[in-house]
Amino acid sequence: MENENLNTEITNSAGLRIDIISCVPRLLDSFFDHSILKRAKEAGHAEVVIHDLRDYSTHKQKQIDDYAFGGGAGMVLGIETIARCIRSLQNIRIYDEIIYMTPDGERFEQKVANRLSMSKNLMILCGHYKGIDERVREHFITKEISIGDYVLSGGELPAAVVSDAIIRLIPGVLNDETSALTDSFQDNLLAPPVYTRPADFEGWKVPEILLSGHEKKIAEWRLEQSIKRTQARRPDLLQ
Template structure:
């Protein structure tokens, strides 16, 4: 069973995300264990403060190294982590091939940034991988951690009812997914392509590949380079 530990200073932001749908069922079936940790629990002052002003001045607060280090070390004393991932806008762009690799790991730790980020020494001393979900800035890393966890968990064998579903998603094999259709076959004159109702599996797969290639060329030609 995979275990994912998420370190956050606003852990309640993640509660609902893992309590529904596929992610809830994955935990109930013991395919994955997701544990969310409040960094404030590792503060040593009565106000549970975990941030302070940046050395050198400037706007914004910085998450301090001490409570984060205590949290990470407490978890490391219980198990070995394959990766300690920091979610940050200046990290490597998250891509499907990275997610595929992470889905094969046993224990992952994710650290959510906040304010102006974490003390650089956290990144130097503990973090093994830094990831970004896009070229934009969020209020904190909780949403990014949720996105990454979702992308990983759905690839774990047994999580999806049809395990081949994940293999036909966009970005697998560097192609976007083809168009998909369901009932009714004719909606206000807009009809489902006849090939999809032909029952000829080989021709359907050929059509889907051609449509994937066409869509990728039109929308994401960079994927084909």
């Protein structure tokens, strides 16, 4: 966890900053240290800081969870430690959103990633065990996100997915700035098929139009293929 001076004035740093709160931060260590995300950090376009929730516990054994009132299986992350962590971060910077990763949140889609990529500071809270005390959601969380209708062991992988989708949209992160604009789900269409060399592999040939050099016709072909692929695989997007 990166140490922060809690007496620092509230500021906004350059680029996008994402603070991720987790009770198992080691799960995220390698994810942000490679490929596009690493280059984004080195270029100053984005920064991801992982905070160990246990560092904010006042218990001798660094306890952060407890049994649920009313009984039932599973442990619940307590409000005291989470509140202490969130408030310490809010003392340093202003957050556009404080996000909680949860299966019952808003479905994460490209339009959500596009909107969040315009942010300056984001905080993401990863759930674990049986979830978090409901009062955290009521009084601290500003946005709840789900990456799909299934349950994982914790919110770390979903937080990494969301961060990746957001950061790659920031201008300058990708080598070709138009690349992100041609991804699947931009304009509610799936991306068209792509090919590379060799143009002929064991008789399997690349469509001639892609070898023509005619940019307008290639663009028209790609749009046509996107529509066909979307109609075949995800017709719900066209509705």
